[in-house]
Amino acid sequence: MKILKTLIAVFFLLFIFSDKTVYAMHITEGILPTEWVITWFAVSVPFLAIGIYKVKRKKKAVHSYLPLAGMLGAAVFVFSCFPIPVVALNGMATSHPCGTGMSAILLGPFVSVLVAGIALLIQALFLAHGGLTTLGGNIFSMGILGSFSGFFAFKIAQRCGMSLFWCGFFAGVISDLFTYLGTSIELGLLVVKNGGSFFRATAEIFGVFMMTSQGVLCVVEGVVVGFIMVFVYKKRPDILQQLGIKTNAKSV
């Protein structure tokens, strides 16, 4: 408790407020109006609550679940604030992966939402990335949409009989696409108040995302997730079995 108090004191000494405008990753502070701030928080909270419940249940059922959750939580945090240089239609730019597809496969989608929520909260507090008022919106896009889309993409790919690498690949790609689709939806909803077309605005923003660096990076994220799945299978196939991930040795 004493250490915590000291850390908080140091934190407030270090992080003084400034009048400089910051444009950062995800949806930044001030972009969402109050009604949408409340809406996205209301949407996200049940998923976070179920995530906490699932962690408590799964840590008893799966032996290495907590270290796995810690590792993937740190990975999602690092992935989602890691600007990777990509040369695309917009020239030289940086973009960041999400990592929620990978965490959704290994931890389950609800726990992945929780992990993403914690990562986004730390980024909003310490790294001037995202925002505290836009936390709900960012959890919706990166946490909920990213995790569930990646999880279901993995399941569908498995049903299609694809190898573990390609299942991971599709989960990574789809989760990245849906994360940015979520961001596009949240931005697209801003035009409704002014009488603009929501679908047109969302399609425009999503199209711009995909035609620029993010389109290239979602493929890179897919490859990374595919290799990670193969690595986990080769090193600890028992974990995948305990987590209920069906694997066929011939298709790895």
Next chain:
Amino acid sequence: MRNLFKLAVNIVLPVYLSGIFMFQVRADNFETVRAAESENLMEKTEQERSDDEGAWTGIDVSIVGKYAEKYGRPPRDPYINTDQGDLLLFVFTLAGVVGGFVIGFNVRKIFYEKQENR
């Protein structure tokens, strides 16, 4: 009359000449300072421009920020703004070190410790 002439030569003329000299020096200084300032301002503007629009700008900056402004909801300051000088570099490095340590520690624990320890 002669004394008046001596006074003019010995006092007024040196004061007048030194006054002109001092004025020139100060004017030169002003011009130098102004030139330096304008140069700095130009450099700063170019630097700021390169920061905002140059290579390797994050697409979240260029796309999310751009569309939010277009739709009348420009981003504003974060409540805790660490984007000041090298402070952001410090927190990013710290985050990378802590994140890397947590990942490495757990990877070792899960994948590389002996089977009997599990």
